[in-house]
Amino acid sequence: MARPERKTVRDVRKGNRGMLLRTLYFGGPRSRHELTGLTGLSAATISTMTGDLLSEKILMEAGQVESDGGRPRVLLRVNPGYAHVIGVDVAETHVRVELFDLEMTEKARVDYTLRPSHHDIELVARRILAGIDVVLADGQVTAEQVLGVGIGVPGIVERGADTLIHAKTFGWDGVPLGALMRAGTSLPVFIDNGAKTMGQAELWFGAGRGADHAVIVLIGSGVGATVVADGLAVRGTSNSAGEWGHTKIEMSGRLCRCGSRGCLEAYIGAEGLLARAGVPAQTTDWPSALGRVLEAGGDVVQETVTYLGTGLANLINMLNPERILIGGWAGLMIGERHLDEIRVVVGENSLTQPYNATSIVLGELGPDAVAMGAATLVLEEFLDTSAPLRLHAAS
Structure with a gap:
């Protein structure tokens, strides 16, 4: 029987920070006092973490509420303009690329038409990469302001180094979409089945x-x-x-x-x-x-x-x-x-x-749910890790 891994202090802090971010993202705005009750963390821990997140601009103040006899309590929320995420829907007849802020408000989009009988993986990858460039330009956002790209595809997504896609209806049998994307962009890429990305979007927002x-x-x-x-x-x-x-x-x-x-x-x-x-x-x-x-x-x-x-x-x-x-x-x-x-x-x-x-x-959420859900793959990673934006090397 495998022994459970021991968590380090750093692991605990990372987990607490992620829990705090998720609580604010899905249930905010909240005061520090409310966050103490919702998360079970101490007031001192909440104060330290929110101070760090405010200084990193991941959180922002969102007004005040009256307290019971004391000073008004400051409300906090996740800063929607802190970063952006990109979602991609690869479908039978189109490749759709959308840029969102952290509130999942669409900032830019582009659609490329595909012929139902023509799904060459190289063509699809080129359309995705071109779409990323277009939405960044149209949204006036730099790659350094983007947390990553999520892609919803048909078929079975085999996780691993190359992220292989098995989609019989597209004629794809183990195509390395992950490797193709990494060769064309420095942004982190997350790939999943389109029905699953749509499902996550509806669960989170719909x-x-x-x-x-x-x-x-x-x-x-x-x-x-x-x-x-x-x-x-x-x-x-x-x-x-x-x-x-x-x-x-x-x-x-x-x-x-x-x-x-x-x-x-x-x-x-x-x-x-x-x-x-x-x-x-x-x-x-x-x-x-x-x-x-x-x-x-x-x-x-x-x-x-x-x-x-x-x-x-x-x-x-x-x-x-x-x-x-x-x-x-x-x-x-x-x-x-x-x-x-x-x-x-x-x-x-x-x-x-x-x-x-x-x-x-x-x-x-309508027909855009696949792309929105794909973008939540990136958002989910951010909420879990709460890692600050990192500079991306030129592709």
């Missing part, structure tokens, strides 16, 4: 706030999910948990882009839905095409509602979540028109008790 047991489903050209248990995302042994789109809904059914048959994605993903409606998948304007199909209605749309509702019922029966969020650009388009019908199908195919304990809602 319709998932406060939920300890939830499933956030992303429906775009493909289909994925973030499963949350006890407030934490379930990743599985190889970081591939959440491939809900490749659960089977029809034995020997439609051919899926993954090469298998009968996958849920082949029926509710935008590409599969459009193909079933007879719309050529070569078009890059899938949202407009999907909008026309949904507006026209008909058997294909009703079948999609049935497949989606049944897929969600399976999640409820297996995972017993308190909340299911439907997101992704296609999921939002379907849900905005047919959420009540989806709920009916879910109820017809779920066990009564877990269904009654679950709310089914739409995501609040």
